[in-house]
Amino acid sequence: MPPGVEEEALVMLSDILPTGFECGVLNGRVQPGSTVAIVGAGPIGLAALLTAQFYAPAQIIMIDRDKHRLEVARTFGASACIDIAQTDPAAETLRLTDGAGVDCAVEAVGVPASFELCQAIVAAGGTIANVGVHGVKADLHLETLWDRNIAITTRLVDTVSTPMLLKTVRAGRLKPKQLITHRFTLDRVLDAYDTFGKAAETGALKVIIEMA
DSSP: OOTTOOHHHHHHHTTHHHIIIIIIIITTTOOTTOEEEEEOOSHHHHHHHHHHGGGOOSEEEEEESOHHHHHHHHHTTOSEEEETTTSOHHHHHHHHTTTSOEEEEEEOSOSHHHHHHHHHHEEEEEEEEEOSOOSSOOOOOHHHHTTSOOEEEEOOOOOTTHHHHHHHHHTTSOOGGGGEEEEEEGGGHHHHHHHHHTHHHHOOSEEEEEOO
16 A cells, blocks of 8 residues: 555555546546536446546537435536436437537446436537446347447446556546445445345445454
8 A cells, every 4th residue: 555545545546547537538538628417426437437537529418317426426526417217318318418428428327227327419420438347139220320320339448547646546537436425344244235135225436444
């Protein structure tokens, strides 16, 4: 451990932040002035939100159905939040981007509906960066995408970016502890799993297990 970095920040750097950054931001080709939509405001989506801001995109739109997580996303720097329980996310994203769609659509859920939404909102020449783990098939709508010149990227995190992310933490540019909402001792690990499993009720993002 380098001096001055808390253990809990390093826990976030071991997996979640490099996953959002490498699979979402880097694979999504986020650039200064680009428009970004992140489908899924869970921990991975929020990690992508935090690290996408390294590149000063013009817009970062967060899309989810969890009001609490969308509010967290707003405090983390999202320029707009879309509650899919209240509005049509594709129509609202197109409205926010003057009908063009987004340059980068990050799929951070891993279900067919979220992947199809990314296809509906990606701009011509844009990129769909798949981060979610898909357990069932998801349709690829070539009938609408064949002339759009889009790229679809997939990746498994390899944490190659962790040294760089660690430097941003030491410099105060990135604050991974924002993602931690609950702490449990090891003897309460079942309570920790229960809390995380009921995130919609408990507001859990990331849970820390303390060994002592």
